[in-house]
Structure formats: structure tokens, C-alpha cells
Amino acid sequence: MNQAQNPFSLSLRRIWALSHNTFLELVRLKVFYFLLLFAFLIIGSSLFTVQFSFQNPLQVLKDVGLGAMSIFSWLLGLLCTANLLPKDMEDRTLYTILAKPVSRFEYLLGKLYGVFLLLGLSVLLMSLLFAGVLAIREQQEIAELARNLSPENLPAAVAEIRAATFQMNLLPGIALILLKAMLCSTLTLLLSTLASSSVFTVLTSVVVYLIGHVQGIAREAWLAGGQASPLLKVLVAGMALAFPDLQLFNVVDEIAVGTALPALLFWQVAGFGGMYILVYFLLAQLVFSTREL
Amino acid sequence: MSATAILIKDLCKEFPVPFRRETVKAVQNLSLEVPAGEVYGLLGPNGSGKSTTMKIVLGLVRPTSGTTSVFGVDSRRVESRENVGFLPENPYFYKYLTGLETLLFFGKLCGLAGSPLRERSRELLHTVGLEEAADRRLGGYSKGMLQRIGLAQALLGEPRLLVLDEPTAGVDPAGAHAIRDLILQCKQRGITVLLCSHLLGQVQEICDRIGIMDRGELLAEGRIDDLAGKKNQIELVLENATPALLESLGAMSRASGAQVVSQRGARTDLEKFFLDVTRHRS
Amino acid sequence: MKKALCIVGLLAAFGSFKTAAEHHLLAAQRGAGFQLATLSGQTRTQLGQTGFVAALSGFRALMADLLWIRAGSAFDRTEWPRMQMLLHAATQLQPRAVVFWEMAHFHMAYDASHSMRLNVRQQPVAALRRVAELEYVQIGEDFLKAGLVFNPESATLWQRLGELYSRRRDDPARAAAAFTEAAKKPGALRFLRRMAAYELAKVPDKEREAYAQLRALYLEGEQERLPNLVRLLRQLEEKLAVPEASRVYSQPPALGPSGTHAPR
Ligand SMILES: Nc1ncnc2c1ncn2[C@@H]1O[C@H](COP(=O)(O)OP(=O)(O)OP(=O)(O)O)[C@@H](O)[C@H]1O
Ligand SMILES: [Mg+2]
Numbered sequence: 001m002n003q004a005q006n007p008f009s010l011s012l013r014r015i016w017a018l019s020h021n022t023f024l025e026l027v028r029l030k031v032f033y034f035l036l037l038f039a040f041l042i043i044g045s046s047l048f049t050v051q052f053s054f055q056n057p058l059q060v061l062k063d064v065g066l067g068a069m070s071i072f073s074w075l076l077g078l079l080c081t082a083n084l085l086p087k088d089m090e091d092r093t094l095y096t097i098l099a100k101p102v103s104r105f106e107y108l109l110g111k112l113y114g115v116f117l118l119l120g121l122s123v124l125l126m127s128l129l130f131a132g133v134l135a136i137r138e139q140q141e142i143a144e145l146a147r148n149l150s151p152e153n154l155p156a157a158v159a160e161i162r163a164a165t166f167q168m169n170l171l172p173g174i175a176l177i178l179l180k181a182m183l184c185s186t187l188t189l190l191l192s193t194l195a196s197s198s199v200f201t202v203l204t205s206v207v208v209y210l211i212g213h214v215q216g217i218a219r220e221a222w223l224a225g226g227q228a229s230p231l232l233k234v235l236v237a238g239m240a241l242a243f244p245d246l247q248l249f250n251v252v253d254e255i256a257v258g259t260a261l262p263a264l265l266f267w268q269v270a271g272f273g274g275m276y277i278l279v280y281f282l283l284a285q286l287v288f289s290t291r292e293l
Numbered sequence: 294m295s296a297t298a299i300l301i302k303d304l305c306k307e308f309p310v311p312f313r314r315e316t317v318k319a320v321q322n323l324s325l326e327v328p329a330g331e332v333y334g335l336l337g338p339n340g341s342g343k344s345t346t347m348k349i350v351l352g353l354v355r356p357t358s359g360t361t362s363v364f365g366v367d368s369r370r371v372e373s374r375e376n377v378g379f380l381p382e383n384p385y386f387y388k389y390l391t392g393l394e395t396l397l398f399f400g401k402l403c404g405l406a407g408s409p410l411r412e413r414s415r416e417l418l419h420t421v422g423l424e425e426a427a428d429r430r431l432g433g434y435s436k437g438m439l440q441r442i443g444l445a446q447a448l449l450g451e452p453r454l455l456v457l458d459e460p461t462a463g464v465d466p467a468g469a470h471a472i473r474d475l476i477l478q479c480k481q482r483g484i485t486v487l488l489c490s491h492l493l494g495q496v497q498e499i500c501d502r503i504g505i506m507d508r509g510e511l512l513a514e515g516r517i518d519d520l521a522g523k524k525n526q527i528e529l530v531l532e533n534a535t536p537a538l539l540e541s542l543g544a545m546s547r548a549s550g551a552q553v554v555s556q557r558g559a560r561t562d563l564e565k566f567f568l569d570v571t572r573h574r575s
Numbered sequence: 576m577k578k579a580l581c582i583v584g585l586l587a588a589f590g591s592f593k594t595a596a597e598h599h600l601l602a603a604q605r606g607a608g609f610q611l612a613t614l615s616g617q618t619r620t621q622l623g624q625t626g627f628v629a630a631l632s633g634f635r636a637l638m639a640d641l642l643w644i645r646a647g648s649a650f651d652r653t654e655w656p657r658m659q660m661l662l663h664a665a666t667q668l669q670p671r672a673v674v675f676w677e678m679a680h681f682h683m684a685y686d687a688s689h690s691m692r693l694n695v696r697q698q699p700v701a702a703l704r705r706v707a708e709l710e711y712v713q714i715g716e717d718f719l720k721a722g723l724v725f726n727p728e729s730a731t732l733w734q735r736l737g738e739l740y741s742r743r744r745d746d747p748a749r750a751a752a753a754f755t756e757a758a759k760k761p762g763a764l765r766f767l768r769r770m771a772a773y774e775l776a777k778v779p780d781k782e783r784e785a786y787a788q789l790r791a792l793y794l795e796g797e798q799e800r801l802p803n804l805v806r807l808l809r810q811l812e813e814k815l816a817v818p819e820a821s822r823v824y825s826q827p828p829a830l831g832p833s834g835t836h837a838p839r
Binding site: 054055059060063064066067070071074177194209210213214216217219220223240241242244245247248250251253254256257258259260261262265268269272275276279283286287290 | 578579581582585586587589590591593594596597598600601603604607608609610611614628629631632633634635636637639640643644646647648650669671672673674
Binding site: 011013014016017018021024025028029091092093095096097098099100101102103290292293 | 355398399403404
């Protein structure tokens with residue numbers, strides 16, 4: 001392959017122009033309306049969870065919020081990325097862009113970065129909304145307690161409520177939720193450089209997401225060398241080798257019940273996610289650089 | 294500065310046909326040279342490989358064999374596109390951007406920024422006659438308007454080479470006329486133009502040289518005057534001529550050995566009429 | 576086609592590296608208290624297909640909450656076996672939530688077992704009612720012990736274990752051991768050491784040890800000299816015939832205002 005084009009000739013300004021444009025595209029496609037769904041979910045369940053007496057309603061609300069954040073950021077990344085390349089190719093806008101002194105590497109990076117921007121902003125908005133709703137509910141609960149409890153029992157009860165609301169130690173967990181969504185977006189980008197239809201891209205990406213969450217179980221069984229049939233072993237080994245272990249990014253649930261996430265561990269997981277993003281992106285570039293437009 | 298703007302050598306391009314063994318030969322053994330400053334027209338029936346050739350020159354499509362270069366730089370390199378403006382056929386841009394935003398976006402890709410970019414964009418919007426639509430989204434542009442914004446976008450980076458794939462398709466006569474003038478202006482400023490069009494009249498007016506392609510092959514090439522000029526004929530248009538004058542002109546020509554080949558009442562041509570009517574309105 | 580093969584090859588090469596890294600990371604996370612949930616067949620049955628997928632992909636904590644709420648409705652209808660299964664599934668999904676283990680053990684070792692004792696209508700034979708009662712105490716104990724596997728540093732769970740041995744099993748030796756363990760954990764409350772000593776004093780041949788502990792606590796200062804402790808200390812000094820000279824005090828203790836705050 002006499003690839004004379006240097007894929008690493010980078011201009012930050014061009015990448016920024018492309019990612020800003022992608023971001024603008026997604027915003028003007030009213031992608032943010034998707035987040036309204038999240039808002040409805042949180043506010044709705046905030047009203048709904050009042051009636052639970054058996055489990056701390058704030059804890060339920062918090063678990064709803066964190067779970068929804070994880071799913072929503074993933075879906076948002078997936079749906080935005082899946083259509084990015086096919087649309088530009090179909091509309092032939094890609095020709096006009098690549099006829100400028102823009103390398104395919106810059107183009108791809110700009111697009112992905114635009115999605116990352118959108119994801120970052122979305123997760124930020126979701127966190128703010130979530131923290132806000134929890135804060136309001138917290139005030140309500142405390143006011144309620146103050147009415148019903150004697151003063152000496154109040155501090156302990158208030159502390160229990162505080163522990164069940166939004167706390168700063170959740171932030172690293174939320175950062176890993178964002179990272180997982182970015183990883184899945186990069187994977188989707190890779191799939192969309194290979195695929196000829198975005199339906200294929202979306203379906204495959206969903207399957208990878210699901211498998212990614214059970215990969216750990218399969219991998220550990222394989223590494224432990226259980227007594228499975230050879231065929232099953234090969235299957236599981238293939239699964240372990242090919243799919244990312246997405247469960248490693250789900251630590252926020254434990255943080256929410258008070259488990260401390262050591263800084264080193266956070267950075268290890270973050271570095272691991274970063275490495276995945278890098279590898280998937282380079283593979284996407286490899287495919288895209290030789291693809292017939 | 295290289296004296297050769299575009300150099301194409303033994304270019305072949307085959308497209309695979311899905312699920313078949315055969316391929317479509319879009320371009321076959323094409324060799325071509327466009328010197329800097331020339332306006333070159335590629336002609337040919339539909340599907341003859343004109344657009345494909347242009348895309349290969351711009352590095353958008355990979356050739357099966359052969360090489361192309363722009364100002365001496367291989368087309369596969371990003372730098373080869375630094376001084377090039379391209380208007381694709383049926384251009385289509387981001388619907389969600391306004392006309393001005395579109396130019397700003399492409400300007401940034403060309404390495405422009407800040408107020409020079411803004412000024413240049415406004416100026417080009419004026420040039421292509423889209424000032425009023427500058428703040429409307431492209432989703433609401435008509436075909437001709439898209440064509441115009443495409444042309445503006447191609448001119449953004451002060452290119453030394455313009456590649457225009459059917460620049461007047463879908464544009465109204467006044468616009469087509471303006472585009473013709475624009476291309477002539479570019480030519481005067483020394484910009485090289487590679488053009489393809491089905492409007493032979495227009496090609497004849499603006500091109501220095503043309504090449505005719507069919508089924509991927511270059512069949513004929515040369516200067517317009519050499520290919521189409523009738524050196525021994527001349528046209529003469531008269532106003533308020535009396536029959537007696539015509540009679541005596543005919544006699545005079547016969548006497549000097551020349552011959553009147555045709556004689557008819559001149560019509561205002563439709564283009565001129567159309568231009569007159571629409572000009573009065575604005 | 577060649578491209579696809581190339582990519583599969585690269586992925587496999589990267590895969591073998593990243594599989595090792597993932598294995599290592601998982602171990603590190605488990606060491607720090609993450610990724611401990613087990614999705615056993617039983618949990619899966621409780622969750623159903625959709626719930627299982629949800630639990631796998633980000634809604635694990637929420638699914639645990641839902642199971643917990645369903646356990647609450649089982650509680651309202653006093654369906655103890657069903658409640659036990661739901662509590663088990665919930666704790667398996669969210670094993671780091673100490674409160675789940677704690678509450679699960681309360682509901683089994685206290686609520687369910689009491690209800691067995693009083694269940695005259697369905698079980699007229701007293702001895703059999705006692706068997707059923709103890710079965711639920713055992714289930715409660717099992718919840719605590721399982722909880723301690725996942726949260727070995729939880730003072731609360733050790734304390735509850737001590738209380739269970741003391742109140743439901745009349746086993747002061749094990750109760751004392753559990754309270755002692757609880758007292759060593761981070762964030763443990765002061766009274767746990769006292770509780771350990773009180774329980775130890777009930778064990779027939781451990782009185783000397785208990786006395787030593789109570790004495791040490793007494794000597795720590797005013798804040799430990801609560802009426803119960805002082806009374807027990809004096810009883811032991813009598814019983815063990817500690818020489819007058821080495822007794823910690825000879826006067827009856829003054830009942831100050833601090834004497835009102837006694838251990839739970
Ligand atoms: N991406 C592609 N995949 C497969 N075949 C293609 C592709 N692009 C062009 N072709 C084929 O190559 C041939 C040349 O097409 P091209 O677009 O260059 O023609 P053209 O001369 O520009 O025609 P027109 O005057 O209609 O614009 C056609 O037969 C076309 O079907
Ligand atoms: Mg064409």
C-alpha cells in the first residue's frame with residue numbers, strides 16, 4: 001500500500017472546526033431533546049418514590065438517576081455516532097470537506113471529538129439536574145423529619161439522608177460512566193467505517209454492549225480453566241479477546257453505598273478506557289483511510 | 294510555481310460491481326496535462342468518467358493505476374489540495390448551517406480565521422448573489438442557490454486551481470451568465486480552471502482547450518478554435534439595413550470572390566430576452 | 576475481505592494483552608470492594624429476563640432496590656420464605672450495601688423467627704415452633720456472616736452478630752468475640768468494648784479475663800465508669816476475691832449525670 005498521505009499531519013484548528021461543526025449538527029438536530037426524557041424520568045421517579053417506605057426513597061432515586069445516566073449517555077453516543085459517517089457519505093458533503101486540505105484522520109478525529117463534546121455536556125447537564133432534584137428532595141425529607149423527630153435523634157437521621165443524596169465522591173464514578181459512553185461511541189465509529197448501513201452499525205454496537213457486560217464472567221471462567229467442552233472454550237476465549245469488559249466501568253453503584261474508590265484504581269480504569277478508545281480509533285482510521293467513498 | 298497545474302498519467306479506474314466478478318471501467322488510460330492559467334473543459338456523455346477523473350485529481354477517489362498530481366504534488370497528499378477549490382456535481386452541504394456559517398466552516402478548513410475569513414465570506418456571498426439568503430439555513434435553499442454557495446465555497450481559499458463539476462447545472466440564465474463571467478475573471482487573474490459541463494455553448498465561450506471523453510477514454514483534445522472554428526467564415530449583423538443595401542452587399546461580395554452562405558432575420562436570442570426581462574424587475 | 580482479516584488479527588493481538596489487563600483490573604477492583612455482585616441462577620429467577628439484562632447493563636443498584644421493595648411487600652403479607660429469597664437476591668446484587676445485610680438479618684432473625692414462635696394456629700406443637708424459630712435465627716445469622724464476607728470491615732455487622740448471639744442464642748462467648756471484633760473496626764462506637772466485656776463476664780471460666788477488661792476500661796477514665804460497668808466490676812471483685820489493695824475502688828460509685836447514659 002503506497003500510502004503517500006501522512007495520516008498524522010494534524011491541524012488542531014481544522015480538527016476543532018470539524019468537531020465544533022459536528023457538535024452544532026447534533027445540537028441543531030435537537031439531540032438534546034433526548035435529555036428531556038432523562039429529566040422526565042428523574043422528576044417522575046422523584047414524585048413516585050415518595051411512596052416507598054420499605055427502602056429509602058432517596059436511595060432509590062439515586063440509583064434510578066445513576067442507572068439512567070449510564071444508559072442515556074451510552075445511547076446518546078451510539079445513536080449520534082452511528083449516523084455520522086453514513087450521512088456525510090450519502091449527502092456527499094464528505095467530498096466537499098475532503099477536497100479541502102483536510103486529511104481523513106483529521107476528519108475522523110474531528111467527528112469523534114464532536115460527539116465527545118456532546119457527551120461531556122450531556123453528562124454534565126444530567127448530573128446537574130440529578131443533583132438538583134436530589135437536593136430538593138433532601139430538603140423536603142429533612143423538613144419532614146424535623147417535624148416528626150425529637151431534636152436529639154435528628155442529627156443521625158439527617159446524616160443518613162445526606163449519605164443517600166448526591167455527594168462529591170460520585171464524581172469519579174460518573175466520570176467513568178462518561179468514559180464508557182465515549183468508548184462505546186468510538187466502537188460505533190469503528191463499526192460505521194466498516195459497515196454499509198447504519199442499521200447494521202447500531203445493531204452490532206448494541207450486541208457488543210450487551211456482550212461487553214458479561215464478558216468478565218466468561219473471561220474469568222475461561223482463565224480459571226473450567227471443565228467446559230472445547231467448542232465452548234474457543235467461543236468464550238474469542239469473546240474474551242474480542243470484546244471489551246464494560247463492567248469494569250460500573251463502579252458508581254458501589255460508591256453510592258459508601259465504598260471508597262482509590263485514586264490509583266480510578267486512574268487505572270480511566271487509562272484502560274483511554275487505551276480502548278485509542279485502539280478503536282486507530283482501527284477506525286485504518287479502515288477509513290483505505291475506504292472507497 | 295510549476296507551469297503545469299494538473300498532470301494525469303495513464304490513469305485507470307475500475308469500480309467493482311457488487312456480487313459480480315466484472316468491474317466498471319470508469320476511466321481508461323487517460324493522460325492529460327493542464328498548464329497553469331488555462332481553462333480546460335472536459336466534455337462527454339453521461340457516465341463517461343468526467344466526474345470520476347476530477348475526484349481522482351482531488352484525491353477523493355483512489356486510482357486503480359496511474360498517477361495524478363496538482364502543481365507537482367501527488368494527489369494522494371493532503372498538501373495537493375491546499376490551493377484548490379472544488380465544486381462537486383449536485384453539491385450538497387450541511388442543511389443545518391446557514392449560508393454564512395457554511396462559508397465560515399469551509400474557510401476554517403482552508404486555514405482561514407477571524408475577521409479576514411468573515412470579510413472574505415461576505416464578499417463571496419455578494420459575488421455569488423446570496424447576500425439576502427446569507428442567514429438562512431441551507432435546508433431551505435433551492436438547487437441553484439446550493440450551486441452558488443458551492444461556488445463561493447470553492448473560491449474561499451484564494452485557490453490557484455478551480456475544479457468545477459457542472460457549475461451551471463440548475464442555475465438560472467442570469468446566474469449562469471454571472472458564473473461564466475466569474476470564470477472569465479478567474480482566468481484573467483491567472484487561475485487555472487478544470488471544468489466539465491454539458492452546455493457546449495458555454496464551454497465554447499470560456500474554455501481555452503477541451504477534451505472529449507467517452508466510456509472512460511479521451512477521444513479528442515485540442516484548442517477550441519482548432520476544433521470548432523471555421524477560419525474562412527465571418528458573421529455580420531446589421532441594423533436598419535434596406536433591401537437595396539443587402540442587394541449591393543451581395544453583389545460586392547460576389548465581385549470580390551466571396552460568398553454569402555446564409556442570410557436571415559436576426560432574432561433577439563432567448564437568453565438576451567430573458568436577461569432583459571428579469572433585469573427590469575430588480 | 577483482506578481488510579477484515581487484518582482487523583481481526585489486530586484485535587486478537589490487542590485482545591490477548593487487554594484480557595490480561597482486564598483480569599488484573601478486576602482483581603484490583605474486587606480487592607477494593609467493587610465488582611462483588613454475583614448474578615447466580617436464583618437471582619436471575621427473581622429478576623426475570625429483562626431485569627437481568629438491566630442489572631447487567633447499569634441498573635444493578637436499581638434492580639436491587641426493586642427486589643428490596645418487593646421483599647417489603649412480602650413482609651407486609653408475612654410471606655417469610657418468599658421474603659428470604661428476595662432479600663437474598665437483593666443482597667447478592669448489591670453486596671456492599673451494609674444496610675441490606677443488616678436489615679435482612681433483622682427481618683429473619685427477629686421478625687420472622689418471632690412470628691414462628693407465635694404461630695400457634697398453624698403449628699400447635701411448641702417444640703416444632705421452637706425449631707422453626709431457630710431456623711430463622713440461623714438464616715439471620717447466615718445473612719450477617721455472608722455480609723461480613725463482602726464487608727469484613729463493617730463494625731455494624733459485627734455488632735449485630737454479637738447482639739444476635741447474645742439475645743437470640745444465649746451464647747455469650749461468641750457474642751463477646753463478635754463485639755471484640757466489632758470494636759476493632761474503623762468507626763466503631765465506644766460501647767462495643769464494654770459490651771464485649773459484659774458478655775465475657777457471663778462465660779463461666781472467663782471471669783478473670785472479663786474482670787481484666789472491665790478494669791482496664793475503668794482505668795481509662797471517667798467516661799467509661801458507667802453504673803453497669805461499676806456494678807459488674809464490683810460483683811466480679813467479690814466473686815473472684817480480688818485482694819482489697821488491688822481493687823480499683825472501695826467506695827460505692829457516685830451517680831453523676833453521666834451515669835444516665837448507658838449502653839443500648
Ligand atoms: N462510486 C462508484 N461506484 C461504482 N461505479 C461508479 C462510481 N462512481 C462512478 N461510477 C461509474 O463510473 C462511470 C463514470 O461515472 P462518472 O460519474 O465519472 O460519469 P460522468 O462523466 O461524470 O457522467 P455525468 O455526465 O452523468 O455526470 C459510470 O459508469 C458510473 O456508473
Ligand atoms: Mg458527472
